[in-house]
Amino acid sequence: MAYVPLADQDDAHAMHDPESFVSKYIWSQDHKVIAIQYGSIAIMVGLVALVLSIMMRLQLGFPGLALLDPASYYQAVTMHGMIMVVYLLTALFLGGFGNYLIPLMCGTRDMVFPFLNMLSVWVFLLSVLILLASFFVPGGTAGAGWTLYAPQSITEGTPGSGNGMLLMIISLAVFIIAFTMGGLNYVTTILQARTRGLTLMRLPLSIWGIFVATILGLFAFPALLVSAIMLGFDLMLGTSFFIPAMLQMGEMNSQEGGSPILFQHLFWFFGHPEVYIVALPAFGLVSDILSCHARKNIFGYRMMVWAIIAIGGLSFLVWAHHMYVSGMNPYFGFFFATTTLIIAVPTAMKVYNWVLTLWEGNIRLNTPMLFAIGFIFTFIHGGLTGLFLGNVVIDVPLSDTYFVVAHFHMVMGVSPVLVLYAALYHWYPKITGRMFNETIGKVHFWCTFLGTYAIYLPMHYLGFLGVPRRYYEMGNTDFVPASAQALNANITLAAIFVATAQILFFVNVFWSLKNGKKSGGNPWGATTLEWQTPDTPPKHGNWGEELPSVYRWAYDYSVPGAPRDYIPQNEHGDFTADPGDEEHLVHPEDKEHAHGAPDTQEIPR
């Protein structure tokens, strides 16, 4: 008998339901359990980063208190950045939502390689533990900024340049192994195991975003792996990949010939796609949430798909816009400014399409929708300030100031986090079978949305003024007025407020687990497959006896003449349309023709 991958097996009895507690919840190969494990680990370590950010903000807002010494300040900066970018955002979007949604939205029983998937989460946990261990070694964590720029990061005298840096490098390498195991799985499952009728152009945008982001990760993380390994050699073996002849504490070092700029190129060859590894899943998830709660199809679906692909491709051609004032060949500026601004076009198209999805919709303003709308606002803001920094000559005065800090927090901090919350609230009923508390959810939204804007809008203006980032304290500087310090103090208060408000989320999640209303299978009236499972939360194998068949795209909301304002993807019926497929668009008046249409039309072309 030919081998049929687990994900494609129609027959649920072939699945060996895990029985013991250990095989069900710990060594589980079920993508849903793995998703929750991935998500929980990421959120836990994210809380560490949140605490670090408050310590940093206290130092910046109230330098007189000197709550941190310079070394701890820079260590907090470094760990906050690395944890947020890699261990929280990347892991939660791809390991968390990727794992949960891919098999459900693609109509499969599980990932194609469930054992590899299980290894992925445990190796991820190992990488997190290695990273956290660096808090407890002599010298403490790495402290050269999350970019780990050589030679600073491994030069004696930098906090954590020995043990902390070594653990950071090992942890990143282990993380990349974990990501690769998970990533190969996501890509293969999406390409290989989609259920009957689910063509690529019928996939929900969540899957498109996760799919392209994973491909970016599979190409970009090796650059980080290479630079981390070479940096490790320079640190441990005294090689000179990145270290030139230079002074260290007044003495000549024994290395020569290395190139600090080479490290920056390698780092950003990973680092820029990394921005989109986080952003593309966010784009995808938010598209589905907006469409569902606006009760309207996502506007310009095909444009949205091509925009995701175009942004993903372009993201490999823009990395040196992080290096305009690094001293690299100045002629690079022309090329990278051009590619960077070109990327603004597909990105802007996505924003227009989100807003146009709201236009003439029937908008349900619940908690997930509020977070999604909040995302559009902060993403517009962060995207537009990116046009300043991408345009080489404007970057010169603003580079390494608080403008940069404000920009990237707005665009890849606040925006993806708002999407994460939107998504966590949106899929909470499917994951737990219960509704969350809507009132607490809304209060959480307002505190987070308004609070973060109060943090980051004024921060841009410190940047215009010229206040540099990564300063332990400003000290006396003529062009920085006392009012800037007062502003800094206020930003810190806003940050503490926002951080505190996050307690509401955890209260809501845990309280609703027991006390939330039973949600039923499809509380939002959503079209995508994950809401059509026979059980909620979905059981092992997801689909019971038979895999679903797909007959339509993912956005049949408010189809004229349909009995409900949504038609699930697996519903076989008259009201069907694939985007741009006008000849197959069946109008209610045209029922006769519809009845005559053979089923085979719905099979993948």
Next chain:
Amino acid sequence: MAIAVALLLLVVGSVIFHFASPWWFTDIASHWDNIDLTITITFWITGFVFIAVNLFMAWSIYRYRQKKDGKSEAIYEPENKKLEMGLSVFTTIGVAAMLAPGLFVWAQFISVPEDAQEVEALGSQWQWAFRYPGEDGELGTADVEHITDTNPWGVNPNDPTGQDDIVVKEPRMYLPLDVPARVSLRSRDVLHNFTVAQFRAKMDLIPGMATFMWLTPTRTGEFEVLCEEYCGLGHHIMRAEVVITEQDEFDAWLGEQPTFAETQSRPQGDPEAGQQSYTACASCHGQNGEGNQSMNAPRIAGLQPWYVERQLRYYQEGVRGTEDQIGQQMAAMANTVGSEEARRNVSAYVATLDAEPAEATMEQGDADRGFRIYRDNCAACHMKDGTGSWSTDAPSLVGMNDWYLARQLEMYRNGQRGEHPEDDYGYQMNSMVKAMRNDEQVAAVLSYLRTLQ
């Protein structure tokens, strides 16, 4: 509903914040008006998009929110090719309108005029030094391998073109008004960045290679040089000053600065002449400079002559010792060696005294912990072995009295020392002392220093 109003208010609030904000670009002091112009163009275009898209979104939410009666309905419109095409074209035009001036100005930014005044800025953890071409109009070759205690610039001593280079070790550079300046940038150690906010230009310094930037100063005045590439714990205190003056004033200043050759043959003090003056010092500091705690006089044997000389000058000029009683006593005594020559001689004499390590008077701390604090915070200037260096302006700490060091740290902490504007690097100690936040940490560092004897 509330979200539509909130979006409206956020847009209005952002615009108000923008116009009311006292925090904006500093008044420009270079010819890079074009950079400011590009920013203005970008600001208007992006500002328009920000307002238009958000207001449209707020309106859409308000207009198309689900009504309670359940009668509202969405339309079904998967695509609208015309609209999507129109928006792409519109966006592309907007992007091009920002990119074109940006690239145009960038072309200017990287094309240095031939007649530019050459100046070199050399960065190190956490100081600046400068170099100007001498009479031959050419900077001599330089490299980190030539750096010694007396040659912090790394000028190649065997290169004849470097001998007449004018070298500046104080954190202060001058530039003539309206003359294009090409600032060549080198680093002794890690990455740094040369930034003057009012110039709008900045560029990184990279060990192992030279980078550059250029500008034409358009306004006289004094401006701060900041490092804007993270360079270690003292990143925020790596400061210097750039002074823009008329050409003649610039020439006069440049004329006062030594050439490289001159710095390599500095006049030596005469210890015998200095011995005469030292009798006044001996009553407190002891015949052999061993110090006397009961007189609050530290050991001075073992200190570098340039440091002793400078401290005497600081005491005389009121840069040091005005804020504390003990310092005031010393200031009075410093007047007994009033001339530069007298200071140099007595310092030379002090350098001849045998330096015995001072005895420990304070309780021992955790030396291992002290080592880590010292390595990360102090060693970049005071050197790994605590001997200090002229090139980093740092005195030797080896064998110094623990009670004296503890008191100095305390004075730096509360601003009794180091805050005078003429004290070039005192402000650095005012900040770095925060690396030792309590008595325990101070004791740890002092215990570590004791191991260096």
